Amino acid sequence: MCGIVGLFLKNEKLEPDLGRHLSRMLASMSARGPDSAGIAIYGAGSVERIKLTLRITDASSDGDLATGLEAELGAPVDLVRRSNHVVLGIPGDRQSEALAWLHQHYAGVHLVSAGSRMEIYKEVGRPEQVAGQFKLSEMRGTHGIGHTRMATESAVTTDGAHPFSTGADQCLVHNGSLSNHNAVRRNLKREGLVFETENDSEVAAGYLTWRMRGGDSLREALTSSIDALDGFFTFVVGTRDGFAVLRDPIACKPAVMAESDDYVAFGSEFRALAVLPGIEDARVFEPEPATVYAWERR
Amino acid sequence: MPSFDLEQQTVRELNQALHGAAPDSNDTLWEVANSDGKHAIAAGADAAVEIDIRGHVGYYCAGMNKRASVRIHGNAGTGVAENMMSGVVHVMGDVSQSAGATGHGGLLIVEGDAAARCGISMKGIDIVVKGSIGAMSAFMGQAGNLVVLGDAGDALGDSIYEAKIFVRGRVKSLGADCIEKPMAEDDRARLAELLSRAGIEDARPDGFRMYGSARRLYHFHVDNIASY
Incomplete structure:
Protein backbone atom coordinates (compact mmCIF):
# COMPACT_ATOMS: atom_id res chain seq x y z
CA MET A 1 0.00 0.00 0.00
CA CYS A 2 1.77 3.16 1.29
CA GLY A 3 0.23 6.53 1.94
CA ILE A 4 1.24 9.91 0.61
CA VAL A 5 0.36 13.39 1.79
CA GLY A 6 1.48 16.71 0.40
CA LEU A 7 0.68 20.32 1.06
CA PHE A 8 1.77 23.28 -1.05
CA LEU A 9 0.72 26.64 0.38
CA LYS A 10 -0.39 29.55 -1.75
CA ASN A 11 -1.36 31.75 1.20
CA GLU A 12 1.66 32.69 3.33
CA LYS A 13 -0.56 33.19 6.37
CA LEU A 14 -0.75 29.40 6.64
CA GLU A 15 3.05 28.94 6.70
CA PRO A 16 3.39 28.81 10.51
CA ASP A 17 0.91 25.90 10.52
CA LEU A 18 2.40 23.81 7.69
CA GLY A 19 3.88 21.21 10.05
CA ARG A 20 0.72 20.99 12.14
CA HIS A 21 -1.42 20.27 9.08
CA LEU A 22 1.07 17.81 7.58
CA SER A 23 1.38 15.99 10.87
CA ARG A 24 -2.40 15.40 11.06
CA MET A 25 -2.51 14.37 7.40
CA LEU A 26 0.35 11.91 7.95
CA ALA A 27 -1.32 10.33 10.99
CA SER A 28 -4.54 9.81 9.00
CA MET A 29 -2.59 7.67 6.52
CA SER A 30 -1.08 5.45 9.19
CA ALA A 31 -3.16 2.42 8.25
CA ARG A 32 -1.80 2.57 4.69
CA GLY A 33 1.82 2.46 5.85
CA PRO A 34 2.55 1.50 9.45
CA ASP A 35 6.21 0.43 8.83
CA SER A 36 7.96 3.77 8.61
CA ALA A 37 7.37 7.38 7.76
CA GLY A 38 9.19 10.42 6.47
CA ILE A 39 8.68 14.10 5.83
CA ALA A 40 10.31 16.68 3.60
CA ILE A 41 9.75 20.26 4.72
CA TYR A 42 10.61 23.36 2.71
CA GLY A 43 11.25 26.03 5.32
CA ALA A 44 13.34 29.15 5.65
CA GLY A 45 16.66 29.40 3.84
CA SER A 46 18.87 31.51 1.65
CA VAL A 47 20.82 30.79 -1.51
CA GLU A 48 24.14 31.57 0.25
CA ARG A 49 23.65 28.80 2.79
CA ILE A 50 22.99 25.11 2.49
CA LYS A 51 21.25 22.91 5.03
CA LEU A 52 22.58 19.39 5.50
CA THR A 53 20.15 17.07 7.23
CA LEU A 54 22.17 14.27 8.83
CA ARG A 55 21.37 11.24 10.88
CA ILE A 56 23.68 11.24 13.92
CA THR A 57 22.29 9.22 16.81
CA ASP A 58 24.72 10.37 19.51
CA ALA A 59 23.72 13.85 20.69
CA SER A 60 26.51 14.17 23.27
CA SER A 61 29.08 15.48 20.79
CA ASP A 62 26.88 18.06 19.01
CA GLY A 63 28.80 20.96 20.61
CA ASP A 64 32.17 19.57 19.53
CA LEU A 65 30.82 18.89 16.08
CA ALA A 66 29.70 22.47 15.51
CA THR A 67 32.94 23.98 16.85
CA GLY A 68 35.10 21.47 14.97
CA LEU A 69 33.31 22.06 11.68
CA GLU A 70 33.45 25.84 12.15
CA ALA A 71 37.22 25.60 12.62
CA GLU A 72 37.54 23.37 9.55
CA LEU A 73 35.46 25.66 7.30
CA GLY A 74 36.53 28.93 8.92
CA ALA A 75 32.86 29.99 8.78
CA PRO A 76 29.87 29.95 11.12
CA VAL A 77 27.88 26.71 11.38
CA ASP A 78 24.33 26.42 12.79
CA LEU A 79 23.23 23.18 14.35
CA VAL A 80 19.66 22.17 15.17
CA ARG A 81 18.97 18.72 16.59
CA ARG A 82 15.64 16.96 16.17
CA SER A 83 15.75 13.51 17.75
CA ASN A 84 18.38 11.48 15.89
CA HIS A 85 18.60 13.97 13.00
CA VAL A 86 20.73 17.09 12.91
CA VAL A 87 20.38 20.03 10.52
CA LEU A 88 23.65 21.84 9.85
CA GLY A 89 23.64 25.23 8.17
CA ILE A 90 26.89 25.96 6.34
CA PRO A 91 28.05 28.25 3.51
CA GLY A 92 26.48 27.10 0.24
CA ASP A 93 29.74 26.28 -1.56
CA ARG A 94 31.35 24.19 1.21
CA GLN A 95 29.22 21.03 1.15
CA SER A 96 31.84 18.53 -0.02
CA GLU A 97 34.48 19.78 2.44
CA ALA A 98 32.01 19.63 5.29
CA LEU A 99 30.91 16.10 4.42
CA ALA A 100 34.49 14.86 4.07
CA TRP A 101 35.34 16.25 7.52
CA LEU A 102 32.17 14.78 9.05
CA HIS A 103 32.78 11.30 7.65
CA GLN A 104 36.37 11.42 8.90
CA HIS A 105 35.46 12.43 12.45
CA TYR A 106 32.04 10.90 13.03
CA ALA A 107 31.60 7.24 12.17
CA GLY A 108 28.04 6.36 11.22
CA VAL A 109 27.01 9.84 10.13
CA HIS A 110 24.50 9.60 7.32
CA LEU A 111 23.48 12.38 4.93
CA VAL A 112 19.68 12.39 4.54
CA SER A 113 19.30 15.49 2.40
CA ALA A 114 20.90 18.72 1.29
CA GLY A 115 19.33 21.92 0.09
CA SER A 116 18.92 25.60 0.69
CA ARG A 117 15.38 25.15 2.07
CA MET A 118 14.58 21.42 2.28
CA GLU A 119 14.98 19.25 5.38
CA ILE A 120 14.10 15.53 5.40
CA TYR A 121 13.30 13.45 8.46
CA LYS A 122 12.56 9.74 8.27
CA GLU A 123 12.47 6.80 10.58
CA VAL A 124 10.95 3.36 11.08
CA GLY A 125 7.88 3.22 13.30
CA ARG A 126 4.26 4.25 13.17
CA PRO A 127 3.74 7.55 11.34
CA GLU A 128 2.20 9.42 14.29
CA GLN A 129 5.16 8.31 16.42
CA VAL A 130 7.67 9.45 13.78
CA ALA A 131 5.92 12.83 13.43
CA GLY A 132 6.00 13.26 17.21
CA GLN A 133 9.65 12.23 17.47
CA PHE A 134 10.74 15.01 15.08
CA LYS A 135 8.13 17.53 16.38
CA LEU A 136 6.76 17.90 12.87
CA SER A 137 3.77 19.89 14.14
CA GLU A 138 6.10 22.75 15.16
CA MET A 139 7.72 23.12 11.73
CA ARG A 140 6.85 25.98 9.43
CA GLY A 141 7.38 26.34 5.72
CA THR A 142 5.88 26.80 2.28
CA HIS A 143 5.40 23.19 1.23
CA GLY A 144 5.99 19.70 2.47
CA ILE A 145 5.55 16.06 1.53
CA GLY A 146 5.04 13.07 3.78
CA HIS A 147 4.98 9.33 3.27
CA THR A 148 3.81 6.33 5.26
CA ARG A 149 5.41 3.13 4.08
CA MET A 150 4.28 -0.46 3.78
CA ALA A 151 7.41 -2.04 2.36
CA THR A 152 7.12 -4.40 -0.61
CA GLU A 153 10.29 -4.08 -2.71
CA SER A 154 12.98 -3.74 -0.05
CA ALA A 155 13.53 -4.01 3.69
CA VAL A 156 11.95 -1.90 6.43
CA THR A 157 14.90 0.32 7.29
CA THR A 158 15.39 4.02 7.86
CA ASP A 159 17.22 4.24 4.54
CA GLY A 160 14.32 2.54 2.79
CA ALA A 161 11.85 5.10 4.17
CA HIS A 162 10.69 7.89 1.90
CA PRO A 163 11.16 10.71 0.86
CA PHE A 164 14.19 10.02 -1.30
CA SER A 165 16.47 12.86 -2.24
CA THR A 166 19.02 12.60 -5.01
CA GLY A 167 19.65 16.29 -5.63
CA ALA A 168 19.73 19.56 -3.71
CA ASP A 169 16.25 20.59 -2.57
CA GLN A 170 14.72 17.71 -4.56
CA CYS A 171 12.65 14.94 -3.07
CA LEU A 172 10.27 12.26 -4.21
CA VAL A 173 7.79 9.97 -2.53
CA HIS A 174 6.28 6.97 -4.27
CA ASN A 175 3.34 4.65 -3.82
CA GLY A 176 3.67 1.63 -6.05
CA SER A 177 6.46 -0.50 -7.43
CA LEU A 178 8.71 -0.11 -10.45
CA SER A 179 9.65 -3.12 -12.56
CA ASN A 180 12.57 -1.71 -14.55
CA HIS A 181 14.44 0.01 -11.72
CA ASN A 182 17.56 -2.16 -12.00
CA ALA A 183 18.09 -1.27 -15.66
CA VAL A 184 17.38 2.43 -15.08
CA ARG A 185 19.72 2.46 -12.05
CA ARG A 186 22.55 0.94 -14.13
CA ASN A 187 22.11 3.62 -16.80
CA LEU A 188 21.97 6.42 -14.26
CA LYS A 189 25.10 5.15 -12.51
CA ARG A 190 26.90 5.44 -15.84
CA GLU A 191 25.71 9.06 -15.90
CA GLY A 192 27.41 9.59 -12.54
CA LEU A 193 24.47 9.34 -10.14
CA VAL A 194 25.09 7.71 -6.79
CA PHE A 195 22.47 5.46 -5.17
CA GLU A 196 22.47 4.49 -1.52
CA THR A 197 19.85 1.75 -1.54
CA GLU A 198 18.43 -0.99 -3.74
CA ASN A 199 15.09 0.76 -3.51
CA ASP A 200 13.02 1.28 -6.68
CA SER A 201 11.74 4.68 -5.54
CA GLU A 202 15.26 6.07 -5.16
CA VAL A 203 15.75 5.28 -8.86
CA ALA A 204 12.70 7.38 -9.76
CA ALA A 205 14.14 10.26 -7.72
CA GLY A 206 17.52 9.81 -9.44
CA TYR A 207 15.93 9.77 -12.86
CA LEU A 208 14.23 13.13 -12.24
CA THR A 209 17.43 14.63 -10.82
CA TRP A 210 19.30 13.50 -13.93
CA ARG A 211 16.69 15.01 -16.26
CA MET A 212 16.58 18.30 -14.37
CA ARG A 213 20.37 18.45 -14.31
CA GLY A 214 20.18 18.22 -18.11
CA GLY A 215 17.96 21.31 -18.21
CA ASP A 216 14.45 19.86 -17.92
CA SER A 217 11.86 21.65 -15.83
CA LEU A 218 10.15 19.55 -13.15
CA ARG A 219 7.16 19.19 -15.48
CA GLU A 220 9.34 18.09 -18.42
CA ALA A 221 11.29 15.62 -16.28
CA LEU A 222 8.08 14.01 -15.02
CA THR A 223 6.60 13.88 -18.52
CA SER A 224 9.61 11.95 -19.79
CA SER A 225 9.42 9.56 -16.82
CA ILE A 226 6.04 8.26 -18.06
CA ASP A 227 7.91 6.39 -20.82
CA ALA A 228 11.17 5.76 -18.98
CA LEU A 229 9.77 4.18 -15.82
CA ASP A 230 7.75 0.98 -15.99
CA GLY A 231 5.45 -0.10 -13.22
CA PHE A 232 2.86 1.21 -10.83
CA PHE A 233 3.33 4.62 -9.37
CA THR A 234 1.87 7.67 -7.86
CA PHE A 235 4.71 10.16 -7.39
CA VAL A 236 4.65 13.39 -5.42
CA VAL A 237 7.76 15.48 -6.01
CA GLY A 238 9.11 18.58 -4.32
CA THR A 239 11.73 21.07 -5.47
CA ARG A 240 12.85 24.31 -3.82
CA ASP A 241 9.91 26.21 -5.31
CA GLY A 242 7.84 23.48 -6.93
CA PHE A 243 5.39 20.70 -6.15
CA ALA A 244 4.20 18.08 -8.63
CA VAL A 245 2.11 14.92 -8.94
CA LEU A 246 2.13 12.11 -11.49
CA ARG A 247 0.24 8.81 -11.72
CA ASP A 248 1.03 5.89 -14.03
CA PRO A 249 -1.03 5.43 -17.23
CA ILE A 250 -3.48 2.98 -15.68
CA ALA A 251 -3.69 4.87 -12.38
CA CYS A 252 -3.11 1.81 -10.23
CA LYS A 253 -2.44 3.70 -7.04
CA PRO A 254 -4.94 6.01 -5.39
CA ALA A 255 -4.73 9.79 -5.39
CA VAL A 256 -7.02 12.63 -4.52
CA MET A 257 -6.25 16.34 -4.60
CA ALA A 258 -7.76 19.55 -3.34
CA GLU A 259 -7.05 23.06 -4.55
CA SER A 260 -8.24 26.37 -3.12
CA ASP A 261 -6.93 29.94 -3.06
CA ASP A 262 -4.93 28.96 0.04
CA TYR A 263 -3.31 25.67 -0.93
CA VAL A 264 -2.87 22.62 -3.13
CA ALA A 265 -3.11 19.37 -1.16
CA PHE A 266 -2.52 15.74 -2.03
CA GLY A 267 -3.67 12.61 -0.21
CA SER A 268 -3.75 8.92 -1.02
CA GLU A 269 -7.29 9.04 0.34
CA PHE A 270 -9.70 11.87 1.02
CA ARG A 271 -9.37 11.17 4.76
CA ALA A 272 -5.96 12.87 4.62
CA LEU A 273 -7.50 16.04 3.19
CA ALA A 274 -10.53 16.11 5.48
CA VAL A 275 -8.38 17.57 8.29
CA LEU A 276 -7.48 20.71 6.31
CA PRO A 277 -9.03 24.12 7.02
CA GLY A 278 -11.50 25.24 4.36
CA ILE A 279 -11.62 21.82 2.69
CA GLU A 280 -15.43 22.16 2.32
CA ASP A 281 -14.87 24.94 -0.20
CA ALA A 282 -11.80 23.55 -1.99
CA ARG A 283 -12.07 21.93 -5.42
CA VAL A 284 -11.57 18.22 -4.77
CA PHE A 285 -10.55 16.09 -7.77
CA GLU A 286 -8.81 12.90 -8.76
CA PRO A 287 -5.66 13.47 -10.85
CA GLU A 288 -5.88 11.86 -14.30
CA PRO A 289 -3.58 8.97 -15.27
CA ALA A 290 -0.31 9.84 -17.07
CA THR A 291 -0.90 13.57 -16.55
CA VAL A 292 1.64 15.83 -14.87
CA TYR A 293 0.26 18.31 -12.34
CA ALA A 294 2.79 20.93 -11.28
CA TRP A 295 2.74 24.12 -9.23
CA GLU A 296 5.47 26.70 -8.79
CA ARG A 297 5.87 29.37 -6.10
CA ARG A 298 5.72 32.86 -7.55
CA MET B 1 -35.17 9.75 12.26
CA PRO B 2 -31.92 7.85 12.94
CA SER B 3 -29.03 10.23 12.74
CA PHE B 4 -25.31 9.45 12.95
CA ASP B 5 -22.41 11.83 13.42
CA LEU B 6 -19.27 9.98 12.35
CA GLU B 7 -17.11 12.37 14.35
CA GLN B 8 -18.77 11.00 17.50
CA GLN B 9 -19.75 7.49 16.37
CA THR B 10 -17.95 4.81 14.38
CA VAL B 11 -18.83 3.55 10.91
CA ARG B 12 -19.29 0.14 12.50
CA GLU B 13 -21.99 1.51 14.83
CA LEU B 14 -23.80 3.06 11.87
CA ASN B 15 -23.60 -0.10 9.77
CA GLN B 16 -24.70 -2.38 12.61
CA ALA B 17 -27.72 -0.16 13.25
CA LEU B 18 -28.55 -0.25 9.54
CA HIS B 19 -28.22 -4.03 9.40
CA GLY B 20 -30.44 -4.36 12.46
CA ALA B 21 -33.20 -2.09 11.13
CA ALA B 22 -36.57 -3.77 11.62
CA PRO B 23 -38.44 -4.43 8.35
CA ASP B 24 -41.60 -2.66 9.55
CA SER B 25 -39.83 0.30 11.17
CA ASN B 26 -41.10 3.81 10.55
CA ASP B 27 -37.50 5.06 10.63
CA THR B 28 -37.10 5.21 6.88
CA LEU B 29 -35.00 8.35 6.67
CA TRP B 30 -31.39 8.07 7.89
CA GLU B 31 -28.97 10.95 8.14
CA VAL B 32 -25.16 10.64 8.29
CA ALA B 33 -22.96 13.66 9.11
CA ASN B 34 -19.16 14.18 9.06
CA SER B 35 -18.42 11.34 6.66
CA ASP B 36 -14.94 12.89 6.03
CA GLY B 37 -13.83 10.25 3.56
CA LYS B 38 -14.31 7.32 5.90
CA HIS B 39 -14.53 3.86 4.34
CA ALA B 40 -17.43 1.41 4.00
CA ILE B 41 -20.14 3.88 5.06
CA ALA B 42 -23.60 2.27 4.74
CA ALA B 43 -22.13 -0.92 3.29
CA GLY B 44 -24.36 -3.95 3.30
CA ALA B 45 -27.69 -2.17 3.88
CA ASP B 46 -30.69 -4.42 3.26
CA ALA B 47 -33.79 -2.35 4.01
CA ALA B 48 -36.13 -0.05 2.12
CA VAL B 49 -34.74 3.09 3.73
CA GLU B 50 -33.36 6.39 2.48
CA ILE B 51 -29.88 7.38 3.63
CA ASP B 52 -28.48 10.90 3.23
CA ILE B 53 -24.71 11.14 3.67
CA ARG B 54 -23.55 14.74 4.12
CA GLY B 55 -20.01 15.01 2.80
CA HIS B 56 -17.33 13.09 0.88
CA VAL B 57 -17.00 9.34 1.43
CA GLY B 58 -14.06 6.91 1.18
CA TYR B 59 -13.90 3.40 -0.23
CA TYR B 60 -16.83 1.01 -0.87
CA CYS B 61 -19.61 3.33 0.25
CA ALA B 62 -23.01 1.61 -0.11
CA GLY B 63 -21.24 -1.57 -1.19
CA MET B 64 -23.52 -4.62 -1.55
CA ASN B 65 -26.52 -2.32 -1.23
CA LYS B 66 -29.94 -4.01 -1.29
CA ARG B 67 -33.16 -1.98 -1.52
CA ALA B 68 -31.83 1.15 0.19
CA SER B 69 -31.76 4.52 -1.53
CA VAL B 70 -28.45 6.20 -0.69
CA ARG B 71 -27.66 9.84 -1.50
CA ILE B 72 -24.04 10.96 -1.15
CA HIS B 73 -23.78 14.76 -0.96
CA GLY B 74 -20.13 14.89 -2.02
CA ASN B 75 -17.53 12.80 -3.85
CA ALA B 76 -17.03 9.05 -3.42
CA GLY B 77 -13.78 7.08 -3.27
CA THR B 78 -12.93 3.73 -4.85
CA GLY B 79 -15.71 1.17 -5.39
CA VAL B 80 -18.85 3.12 -4.54
CA ALA B 81 -21.91 0.80 -4.76
CA GLU B 82 -19.64 -2.14 -5.59
CA ASN B 83 -21.58 -5.38 -5.86
CA MET B 84 -24.90 -3.54 -5.43
CA MET B 85 -27.90 -5.91 -5.64
CA SER B 86 -30.82 -3.46 -5.82
CA GLY B 87 -31.86 0.02 -4.72
CA VAL B 88 -30.40 3.36 -5.80
CA VAL B 89 -27.09 5.05 -5.03
CA HIS B 90 -26.96 8.71 -6.08
CA VAL B 91 -23.65 10.59 -5.89
CA MET B 92 -23.85 14.38 -6.18
CA GLY B 93 -20.12 14.83 -6.90
CA ASP B 94 -17.44 12.76 -8.69
CA VAL B 95 -16.58 9.12 -8.06
CA GLY B 119 -18.70 -0.63 -14.04
CA ILE B 120 -15.87 -3.15 -14.20
CA SER B 121 -17.33 -6.67 -14.35
CA MET B 122 -20.87 -5.31 -14.03
CA LYS B 123 -23.42 -8.10 -13.76
CA GLY B 124 -26.79 -6.39 -14.14
CA ILE B 125 -26.43 -3.00 -12.47
CA ASP B 126 -27.48 0.14 -14.35
CA ILE B 127 -25.08 3.07 -14.13
CA VAL B 128 -25.78 6.62 -15.34
CA VAL B 129 -22.83 9.04 -15.31
CA LYS B 130 -23.73 12.63 -16.18
CA GLY B 131 -20.09 13.63 -16.68
CA SER B 132 -17.30 11.58 -18.27
CA ILE B 133 -15.79 8.18 -17.41
CA GLY B 134 -12.14 7.06 -17.26
CA ALA B 135 -10.21 4.30 -18.99
CA MET B 136 -11.10 0.58 -18.96
CA SER B 137 -14.72 1.17 -18.04
CA ALA B 138 -17.20 -1.75 -18.26
CA PHE B 139 -14.22 -4.12 -18.51
CA MET B 140 -15.64 -7.68 -18.79
CA GLY B 141 -19.14 -6.30 -18.21
CA GLN B 142 -21.59 -9.20 -18.25
CA ALA B 143 -25.02 -7.59 -17.95
CA GLY B 144 -26.63 -4.22 -17.27
CA ASN B 145 -26.33 -0.79 -18.84
CA LEU B 146 -23.69 1.92 -18.55
CA VAL B 147 -24.97 5.32 -19.74
CA VAL B 148 -22.51 8.20 -20.12
CA LEU B 149 -23.51 11.73 -21.03
CA GLY B 150 -19.93 12.95 -21.40
CA ASP B 151 -16.87 11.22 -22.88
CA ALA B 152 -15.33 7.79 -22.31
CA GLY B 153 -11.60 7.08 -21.82
CA ASP B 154 -9.37 4.46 -23.43
CA ALA B 155 -10.25 0.78 -23.91
CA LEU B 156 -13.97 1.15 -23.31
CA GLY B 157 -15.72 -2.19 -22.85
CA ASP B 158 -12.59 -4.31 -23.08
CA SER B 159 -13.47 -8.05 -23.20
CA ILE B 160 -17.12 -7.17 -22.68
CA TYR B 161 -19.85 -9.83 -22.52
CA GLU B 162 -23.51 -8.77 -22.68
CA ALA B 163 -23.49 -5.43 -20.84
CA LYS B 164 -24.48 -2.46 -23.02
CA ILE B 165 -22.76 0.92 -23.08
CA PHE B 166 -24.40 4.15 -24.26
CA VAL B 167 -22.14 7.18 -24.76
CA ARG B 168 -23.27 10.64 -25.84
CA GLY B 169 -19.80 12.19 -26.08
CA ARG B 170 -16.53 11.03 -27.57
CA VAL B 171 -15.02 7.57 -27.02
CA LYS B 172 -11.23 7.72 -26.86
CA SER B 173 -10.81 4.08 -27.88
CA LEU B 174 -12.65 0.77 -27.71
CA GLY B 175 -11.15 -2.24 -25.92
CA ALA B 176 -10.73 -5.75 -27.34
CA ASP B 177 -13.94 -7.24 -28.75
CA CYS B 178 -16.03 -4.12 -28.08
CA ILE B 179 -17.82 -2.65 -31.10
CA GLU B 180 -20.45 -0.07 -31.88
CA LYS B 181 -23.83 -1.66 -32.45
CA PRO B 182 -27.06 -0.38 -34.00
CA MET B 183 -29.65 0.59 -31.39
CA ALA B 184 -32.84 -1.47 -31.58
CA GLU B 185 -36.21 -0.25 -30.35
CA ASP B 186 -35.88 -2.00 -26.98
CA ASP B 187 -32.38 -0.52 -26.47
CA ARG B 188 -33.82 2.94 -27.12
CA ALA B 189 -36.67 2.33 -24.69
CA ARG B 190 -34.30 1.06 -21.97
CA LEU B 191 -32.04 4.07 -22.43
CA ALA B 192 -34.98 6.49 -22.30
CA GLU B 193 -36.20 4.90 -19.09
CA LEU B 194 -32.78 5.10 -17.45
CA LEU B 195 -32.37 8.75 -18.47
CA SER B 196 -35.73 9.55 -16.99
CA ARG B 197 -35.00 7.67 -13.75
CA ALA B 198 -31.76 9.64 -13.45
CA GLY B 199 -33.73 12.87 -13.79
CA ILE B 200 -32.35 13.80 -17.19
CA GLU B 201 -34.89 15.50 -19.38
CA ASP B 202 -32.80 17.17 -22.05
CA ALA B 203 -31.09 14.07 -23.53
CA ARG B 204 -32.68 12.11 -26.38
CA PRO B 205 -31.73 8.45 -26.91
CA ASP B 206 -30.87 9.30 -30.53
CA GLY B 207 -28.01 11.47 -29.31
CA PHE B 208 -26.19 8.37 -27.97
CA ARG B 209 -24.17 5.62 -29.61
CA MET B 210 -24.37 2.08 -28.30
CA TYR B 211 -21.46 -0.31 -27.77
CA GLY B 212 -21.42 -3.99 -26.93
CA SER B 213 -19.64 -7.28 -27.54
CA ALA B 214 -18.56 -8.55 -30.96
CA ARG B 215 -18.72 -12.00 -29.28
CA ARG B 216 -15.43 -13.13 -30.79
CA LEU B 217 -13.64 -13.76 -27.50
CA TYR B 218 -16.25 -15.68 -25.49
CA HIS B 219 -14.42 -18.95 -26.02
CA PHE B 220 -10.70 -19.31 -26.39
CA HIS B 221 -9.64 -19.76 -29.98
CA VAL B 222 -5.99 -19.78 -30.89
CA ASP B 223 -6.58 -17.49 -33.88
CA ASN B 224 -7.63 -14.74 -31.43
CA ILE B 225 -4.55 -15.05 -29.24
CA ALA B 226 -3.38 -11.54 -30.05
CA SER B 227 -6.62 -10.02 -28.71
CA TYR B 228 -6.35 -11.41 -25.20
Missing part, protein backbone atom coordinates in the same frame (compact mmCIF):
# COMPACT_ATOMS: atom_id res chain seq x y z
CA SER B 96 -13.18 7.46 -8.02
CA GLN B 97 -12.28 4.23 -9.77
CA SER B 98 -14.29 1.01 -9.98
CA ALA B 99 -17.66 2.64 -9.30
CA GLY B 100 -20.44 0.05 -9.39
CA ALA B 101 -17.92 -2.77 -9.84
CA THR B 102 -19.49 -6.26 -10.14
CA GLY B 103 -22.96 -4.80 -9.39
CA HIS B 104 -25.83 -7.26 -9.90
CA GLY B 105 -28.73 -4.81 -9.90
CA GLY B 106 -30.03 -1.44 -8.85
CA LEU B 107 -29.18 2.00 -10.22
CA LEU B 108 -26.05 4.08 -9.63
CA ILE B 109 -26.36 7.74 -10.63
CA VAL B 110 -23.28 9.99 -10.72
CA GLU B 111 -23.83 13.72 -11.18
CA GLY B 112 -20.13 14.39 -11.87
CA ASP B 113 -17.35 12.34 -13.47
CA ALA B 114 -16.26 8.75 -12.83
CA ALA B 115 -12.58 7.73 -12.85
CA ALA B 116 -11.12 4.55 -14.39
CA ARG B 117 -12.81 1.15 -14.47
CA CYS B 118 -16.35 2.39 -13.93
